[in-house]
Amino acid sequence: MLKIFIFSVLLFATTLLNAQKTVPKPYGAIPTQRQMDWLSMERYCFLHFTVNTFTNREWGLGNEKEDVFNPTDFDADQIVSTVAKHGFKGVILTCKHHDGFCLWPSKYTEHSVKNSPWKNGKGDVVKEISAACKKYGIKFGIYLSPWDRNNPLYGKPQYITYYRNQLRELLTNYGDIFEVWLDGANGGSGYYGGANETREIDRKTYYDWKNTFAIIRKLQPKAVIFSDIGPDVRWCGNESGFVEDSCWATYTPHGPNGDQPGIGYTMAKEGETGTLNGESWIPAEVDVSIRPGWFYHPEEDNEVRSLKSLKEIYFKSVGNGACWNLNVPPDRTGKINAHDIKALDSLQDYLAKSFATNLLLGAKVTASETRGNIKKYAASNVLNDNKKLYWAVNDNTTTASLSFQLKASATFNCMEIKELISLGQRVRSFTKEIEKNGRWIPVYKGSTIGSQKLAKFDNVTASKVRIIFSNSLACPVIESVKLYKVL
Structure with a gap:
């Protein structure tokens, strides 16, 4: 009996060891933990708020008096609770915009809230917003x-x-920071302490970003750093609210002339697509405002984005594997304006209703191939929310398929697919098909997937669905698949 027991233990250990050896190797550049944590947020809000809010400008000149900043009823709780209840996972505050005015009592300048009439110079916007985020x-x-x-x-x-x-x-001084946002607007005309002149700088060398990044890494190691060259998150290349359908998280930035890039000195269009087999994992952030401007302007109260516009941005940002940074600027009272809240209400209602029911729950799933024929990599794993489980195929396979038999015929128009990005981004193209009268009919053709793809198409009704992953860079590794009928 002892020999049988020992043999069984050895057999189990050998099987387990062999299974571990079959784990797919990472392909290309892969994300850090801070980047994966950031990607899981999906959407958060920009808060553009400074002297510009009160001067009705987009870019302050730098000569604004400190007493211009004086919100009548600043309410960090109202701002942050509005963001939170509408499903956004964070805020990024413009602590200092180009005008140089600081929303905290910086000891390195007099141009800050400490010399404004707001709260008799004792206020600290950064402190109140950060505390409300924690709350x-x-x-x-x-x-x-x-x-x-x-x-x-x-x-x-x-x-x-x-x-x-x-x-x-x-x-x-303000607790944990999830993102440090570095603007590409650098140099030009300004007040500069009274000089009132133009000062140009070499964007590639002036800031010595390598050593500045090191400070951020030391003081906030979990924070991602955003700029149009990364190193953690890249600019999407536009302020219109999209990345391209073919969007790689991998990225090799270039200067406008193919030369050395810098913050504010890149080929912006490359941000929309990323780089096939790029040198680094630097996924895109889509930054766009809910209004025509970035700061609050009362004349824009009737120009807040419609639900149609917000829906389109959602699918072209989050739906293409990027994170969405929606600017919602506080108004002159120091609160989120009622017009903006109404728009956020409509968006949240739409998302809640559209993604409430995953039509693949209870479906039977089969695959063209399973890696090593091991249950650990079974097709059924894509229906499980456990992020440690996934479907994979053998190393030399770059075209494979998943087929789903629904419990009953259903009408749908959107499929969510996620790759296991800890092993890299692999899929170059895929086709979504339904079975009708014994024939497979394509209803959607897409390119990249990455952390998430929301493949939206016209309403179709079927009980059998198939996805074909073709011409992948390495064997497909799929974390999850869901099916919805969005509104």
């Missing part, structure tokens, strides 16, 4: 403009020290 269980991020049209040092080497000192204040 409502969403994440807090910061925007610190590299350009400063107020500071007399801008354009000189000493400014970099000033910028890093303010960055350290924000990274050490």
Whole structure:
């Protein structure tokens, strides 16, 4: 009996070891944990708020008086709770925009809330917003403009020290930061402490970004760094609310002339697509405003985006494997405006109803192939929400399929597919088909998938569905598949 027991244990151990050896190798650039945590957020909100809110400008000149900033009823709870209850997972606050005015009492400048009449100079917008984020269980991020049209040092080497000192204040005094947002607008005309002149800088070298990134890594190791060159998250290349259907999370940035890139010095269109077999994993963020402008302007109250527009952005951002950063600017009271809330209400109602029922629940799934014929990689794993389970095929297979038999015939128009991105982005193209009268009919042809693809098509009715993954860069590794009838 003992020999049988030992043999059984050895057999089990050998089988387990062999199964572990069959784990697909990562392909190409792969995400860090901070990037995967960020991608799981899917959507969050920008809060553009500063002196521009009160001067009715988009870009302040840098000569605005501190007493311009004076919200009549600032309410961080109202702002953050509005964001949270509408399903957004975080906020990014413009702690300092190009005008140089600081929404916290920075000890390195007088151009801040400490010299405004708001709360008699004792207020701190950054502190209140970050505290409200903690209260409502969403994440807090910061925007610190590299350009400063107020500071007399801008354009000189000493400014970099000033910028890093303010960055350290924000990274050490306000709790956990999920994203540091670096704008590509750098250099030009400004007040610059009274100089009122134009100061141009070399965007590729002036800021010494490598050493600034090191400060962020040390003080906030879980924070992703956003810019049009990454290193963690890239700009989508436009402010219109989309990335292309073919969107790679891998990315190799280039300068406008194919030369060395810099923040504010890239081929913007490359941000919309990423780079096939790019050097680094730098997925896209889609930043777009709910209004025509980035800051609140009362004349735009009747120009807030419609539900149709917000739906389109959702599918072209989150639905193409990017994260959506929707700007919702506080108004002059210091709250989210009622017109914006109405738009957010309609969006949240749409998403809640559209994605309430996964029509693949209870379906039977089969695959053209299963890796090593091991249950660990079974097709049924794609119907499980356990992120540690997935379907995979053998290494040399680059075209494979999944077939689903629904419990009953149903009408649907959207399929959600996710690759196991911890092993890289692999799928180059896929086709969604339904069976009708014994024949397979294509209803959607797509390209990349990555962290998520929401493949939306006209309403169809069927009980059998198939996805064909073709010409993949490496064997397909699929985490999950869901099916919906969206409104």
